[in-house]
Amino acid sequence: MKKLFISFLLLGCSLTISFAQKNEVTTTENITRILNTLASDEMKGRSALRPEIWKAADFIASEFKAIGLSPYADKDFKQTFEVEQKKEKNQIVKIDGKSLPAEEFLMLGNPINPKNKSVILSIGPDEDFSVRFREIMQNDSTEAKVQVDRKHAAFLARFKRIYSRDQITLKSEPAKSLKSKLFYIANAGETPNETSQKTSTLDLKMFNVAAILPGKSKPDEYVIFSAHYDHIGVLPAVDQDSIANGADDDASGTTAMIELARYYKQLNNNERTLIFVAFTAEEIGMFGSKYFSNNINPEKVVAMINIEMIGKDSKFGLNSLYVTGYDASNLGKLMQENVEGTQFTFHPDPYKTQNLFYRSDNAVLAALGVPAHTFSTSQIDKDQYYHTVKDEVSTLDIQNIKSSIEAIAKGAIGIVQGKQTPTRVEKLRN
Ligand SMILES: [Zn+2]
Numbered sequence: 001m002k003k004l005f006i007s008f009l010l011l012g013c014s015l016t017i018s019f020a021q022k023n024e025v026t027t028t029e030n031i032t033r034i035l036n037t038l039a040s041d042e043m044k045g046r047s048a049l050r051p052e053i054w055k056a057a058d059f060i061a062s063e064f065k066a067i068g069l070s071p072y073a074d075k076d077f078k079q080t081f082e083v084e085q086k087k088e089k090n091q092i093v094k095i096d097g098k099s100l101p102a103e104e105f106l107m108l109g110n111p112i113n114p115k116n117k118s119v120i121l122s123i124g125p126d127e128d129f130s131v132r133f134r135e136i137m138q139n140d141s142t143e144a145k146v147q148v149d150r151k152h153a154a155f156l157a158r159f160k161r162i163y164s165r166d167q168i169t170l171k172s173e174p175a176k177s178l179k180s181k182l183f184y185i186a187n188a189g190e191t192p193n194e195t196s197q198k199t200s201t202l203d204l205k206m207f208n209v210a211a212i213l214p215g216k217s218k219p220d221e222y223v224i225f226s227a228h229y230d231h232i233g234v235l236p237a238v239d240q241d242s243i244a245n246g247a248d249d250d251a252s253g254t255t256a257m258i259e260l261a262r263y264y265k266q267l268n269n270n271e272r273t274l275i276f277v278a279f280t281a282e283e284i285g286m287f288g289s290k291y292f293s294n295n296i297n298p299e300k301v302v303a304m305i306n307i308e309m310i311g312k313d314s315k316f317g318l319n320s321l322y323v324t325g326y327d328a329s330n331l332g333k334l335m336q337e338n339v340e341g342t343q344f345t346f347h348p349d350p351y352k353t354q355n356l357f358y359r360s361d362n363a364v365l366a367a368l369g370v371p372a373h374t375f376s377t378s379q380i381d382k383d384q385y386y387h388t389v390k391d392e393v394s395t396l397d398i399q400n401i402k403s404s405i406e407a408i409a410k411g412a413i414g415i416v417q418g419k420q421t422p423t424r425v426e427k428l429r430n
Pocket residue numbers: 228249250282308309
C-alpha cells in the first residue's frame with residue numbers, strides 16, 4: 001500500500017511536471033534570444049531616425065510570422081507612416097545691427113517679422129524663469145518678443161538645448177504652427193530689429209510592427225498588448241561605448257509582448273481579438289502610438305496593456321509589477337484579482353510625481369477613454385543606467401522578465417477570454 005502510494009505520488013508528480021512544461025508561458029531561451037537580438041550593437045540603439053531600426057522591425061515581424069499571427073496593417077506586419085523632420089538653421093537675431101551670440105536667444109516657430117506688431121514681454125531678474133517661460137509658451141495665439149534679464153542666461157541656454165531640437169510631426173496630423181516666440185538676453189527696453197532663419201525639412205518613413213489574433217466570438221472587441229521597440233540611438237562615448245542598447249528600455253517590454261503573443265496563440269482560446277504591437281518613435285514624442293491610436297476606433301478597444309522596462313526587480317520585489325494610472329480604470333484591480341493566490345502581484349504606480357501614466361505609449365488611447373495602462377518594474381527614481389550606454393542585457397535579471405510575462409499572461413486571462421471588461425478611463429478630449 002505504501003509502495004503503491006509512493007509510486008502514485010511519483011506518477012502524479014511527473015504528470016504535473018510535463019503539464020507545467022507544456023503550458024509554460026515563456027522560456028528563458030526565448031527571452032534571452034529576443035532580448036540579445038533587439039539590444040545588439042548591430043541595431044545601433046534603435047533610433048527611430050536611423051535605418052538600423054529597420055533590422056529590429058524586420059526581426060519582430062519575423063517573430064510574429066513564426067508564431068502564426070496575421071498582419072494587423074501592411075502585409076509585412078509593418079504599419080507604415082511618414083513624419084516630417086524640421087531643422088532650423090542659420091538663425092540670426094540682431095539688436096541695432098549687432099548679432100546676439102547663439103546661446104543668448106531662443107527663436108521658436110516662424111521667424112518674427114520685425115515689421116509685425118508683436119507683443120513685447122520681459123522676464124525680470126526677480127521672476128521665476130521656468131514659470132514665466134511656460135506661461136508665455138502656453139499663450140500660443142500671440143507672437144511675442146521676450147526680453148530676458150541676463151541673470152537668467154544659463155536657464156535660457158539650457159532651454160535652448162531642449163527646445164531647439166529638430167521638430168518632428170506626423171504628416172497625417174500636422175502640428176498647429178506655433179506663433180513666433182523670441183526670447184533674448186538684453187537690457188530692459190532693448191528690442192531686436194532684425195531676425196532671420198533657414199528651415200530645412202526632411203520626410204521620413206517610420207514603422208510600427210503589428211499583428212492580430214482574431215477573437216473567436218467577440219472579434220470586434222480588442223485587447224492590445226504593446227511595447228516600444230525604438231530607443232535613443234548613439235550617445236557620447238563612455239568607456240569607449242557609445243551605443244545605448246536599450247535592453248531594459250524597452251527591449252524587455254518588446255520581448256514580453258512577443259512572448260505573450262506566442263502564449264495566447266498556443267492557448268488558442270481568446271474570445272476577443274488580440275492586437276500585438278511594437279511602437280516606434282516613443283522616445284522622440286510617441287509618434288508610433290499616436291499614429292496607431294489615430295487609426296483605430298478607441299470604442300472597440302477593451303483594454304491596452306503596455307509594457308515598459310521589466311528587466312529589474314520593482315520596489316515591491318520579485319514577481320510584482322506596478323500599473324501606471326492604477327485608479328483611472330479597474331484594469332489593474334481585475335488583473336490583481338486574477339492572480340490572487342499565486343506569487344504574482346500588481347501594485348499602483350509608486351512614482352506619482354513622475355506622471356508616468358501620460359509618459360508612455362498608453363497615453364494617447366487613455367486620453368480617448370481606453371483602459372490603457374503601462375506595466376513596469378522600473379525603479380525609475382534611482383536607476384542609474386536609464387537612458388545611458390549602460391542599459392545592457394548583462395545588467396538585467398532574466399528571471400524578473402520571465403515572471404513579469406507570466407504575471408501579465410495570468411492576470412489578463414479573463415479579459416482575453418471576454419469574461420471581464422475593465423471600466424473606461426475618463427476622456428481627456430473628445
Ligand atoms: Zn521606454
